Amino acid sequence: MHEQAALRLAVQEQRYTSVRRALVDTLAGAGRPLSIREILAANEDLPQSSAYRNITALIEAGVVRRVTGVDDHGRFELAEELSGHHHHLACGRCGTVEDIAPSARLERAMTEAARVVADEHGYEVLGHQFDLVGTCPACQRSSTEWTMPATRSST
Amino acid sequence: MHEQAALRLAVQEQRYTSVRRALVDTLAGAGRPLSIREILAANEDLPQSSAYRNITALIEAGVVRRVTGVDDHGRFELAEELSGHHHHLACGRCGTVEDIAPSARLERAMTEAARVVADEHGYEVLGHQFDLVGTCPACQRSSTEWTMPATRSST
DNA sequence: AGTAGCAATGAGAATCATTCCCAACTAAGG
DNA sequence: CCTTAGTTGGGAATGATTCTCATTGCTACT
Numbered sequence: 001m002h003e004q005a006a007l008r009l010a011v012q013e014q015r016y017t018s019v020r021r022a023l024v025d026t027l028a029g030a031g032r033p034l035s036i037r038e039i040l041a042a043n044e045d046l047p048q049s050s051a052y053r054n055i056t057a058l059i060e061a062g063v064v065r066r067v068t069g070v071d072d073h074g075r076f077e078l079a080e081e082l083s084g085h086h087h088h089l090a091c092g093r094c095g096t097v098e099d100i101a102p103s104a105r106l107e108r109a110m111t112e113a114a115r116v117v118a119d120e121h122g123y124e125v126l127g128h129q130f131d132l133v134g135t136c137p138a139c140q141r142s143s144t145e146w147t148m149p150a151t152r153s154s155t
Numbered sequence: 156m157h158e159q160a161a162l163r164l165a166v167q168e169q170r171y172t173s174v175r176r177a178l179v180d181t182l183a184g185a186g187r188p189l190s191i192r193e194i195l196a197a198n199e200d201l202p203q204s205s206a207y208r209n210i211t212a213l214i215e216a217g218v219v220r221r222v223t224g225v226d227d228h229g230r231f232e233l234a235e236e237l238s239g240h241h242h243h244l245a246c247g248r249c250g251t252v253e254d255i256a257p258s259a260r261l262e263r264a265m266t267e268a269a270r271v272v273a274d275e276h277g278y279e280v281l282g283h284q285f286d287l288v289g290t291c292p293a294c295q296r297s298s299t300e301w302t303m304p305a306t307r308s309s310t
Numbered sequence: 311a312g313t314a315g316c317a318a319t320g321a322g323a324a325t326c327a328t329t330c331c332c333a334a335c336t337a338a339g340g
Numbered sequence: 341c342c343t344t345a346g347t348t349g350g351g352a353a354t355g356a357t358t359c360t361c362a363t364t365g366c367t368a369c370t
Contacts, residue, residue: 013345013346014346014347015336015337015338015346015347017336017337017346017347017348019347019348036327036328037327047348047349047350048327048328048349048350049328049329049330049348049349049350049351050347050348050349052327052328052329053329053347053348054347054348056329057347068223068227072223072227072228072229072327072356072357073227073326073327074227074327074328087268089272089276089278089280091278092281098276100272100275100276103264103267103268103271105264105267106264106265106267106268108264109258109260109261109263109264109265110261110264110285112258112260112261113242113258113261113285113287114287116258117244117255117287118289120255121244121253121255121291121292122291122292122295123244123246123287123289123290123291123292124289124290124295125244125287125288125289126247126288126289126290127287127288127289128285128286128287128288129284129285129286129287129288130265130268130283130284130285131283131284132268132269132272132278132280132282132283132284133280133281133282133283133284134273134278134279134280134281134282135278135279135281136276136277136278137276137277137278140277140279168317169317169318170317170318170366170367172317172318172319172365172366174318174319175318191356191357192356202319202320202321203356203357204319204320204321204322204357204358204359205318205319205320207356207357207358208318208319208358209318209319211358212318227327227328227356228355228356229356229357
């Protein structure tokens with residue numbers, strides 16, 4: 001994994017420094033997309049400017065990718081080439097995002113959909129995003145008093 | 156449509172004021188999710204504080220829903236009950252989001268996936284989100300000089 | 311019509327994430 | 341060593357979103 005990361009950075013003429021290595025370790029260890037805030041919490045004496053700068057560098061090198069969850073804050077995870085392919089399950093209450101395993105049938109349907117749309121809209125389709133939105137077990141328990149989560153389903 | 160909106164606001168003991176009506180008209184007329192900036196542009200003398208406040212009110216009433224695109228800025232559209240069911244196609248360059256028609260096959264696969272995940276993770280799945288990410292025709296033309304769009308595909 | 315009560319409005323301040331800037335630092339090559 | 345270019349940390353700047361508050365406008369009731 002670190003080799004891959006170093007290699008990809010090298011392509012961009014960038015170094016695989018200790019800060020970057022730490023970020024990769026943090027993301028790899030989490031097993032789910034992390035927000036900058038979580039990344040900073042996991043690396044106490046890491047200046048936020050360095051966190052942003054290096055996350056950006058890693059994104060540009062293709063080592064990390066940005067995930068959009070239910071809130072509007074960026075969350076980051078290792079690129080699929082380094083971590084394996086998967087989908088996301090987001091909690092509409094607390095915003096946490098979990099990784100979930102992909103299904104072959106769903107993959108096929110999505111690929112097909114992408115092809116059709118590319119044809120019809122003239123887009124060059126680069127990828128897609130499928131997230132399930134729900135309420136995590138913890139939030140289900142901790143809140144009987146509630147009615148209207150910020151609506152958010154598309155399909 | 157306005158009846159629906161008024162009704163839903165009434166449930167929350169809120170009024171369907173002219174500002175709110177204007178917002179609904181704007182969103183209905185756009186046919187795609189709009190950012191606050193776009194909404195303000197379409198309603199020249201609308202104070203931004205009112206735009207945010209009322210969009211929030213409409214979201215809480217279930218008239219509008221928030222869509223997260225490729226950038227981290229909120230975009231808003233009418234709830235599907237008022238506008239019909241659809242997916243999104245986002246341009247990774249300019250961030251614009253278009254509506255696209257759903258496909259029956261994809262719908263079935265997604266519903267199935269949601270069921271499986273709900274079982275396995277203990278989540279109460281409320282909905283899902285499927286967005287295709289690509290490059291719109293305009294951006295394809297306007298930029299031959301480019302290599303690495305902020306990576307963003309999940310599946 | 312008159313008025314109390316409460317939601318709604320507009321302007322700007324406050325907050326929060328993210329980006330930008332710059333001076334000091336470090337690694338790699340000659 | 342000595343140079344060069346990428347890197348770092350700290351803080352300022354930016355931008356979007358939320359909050360505050362005094363004022364205004366409905367609604368219902370009289």
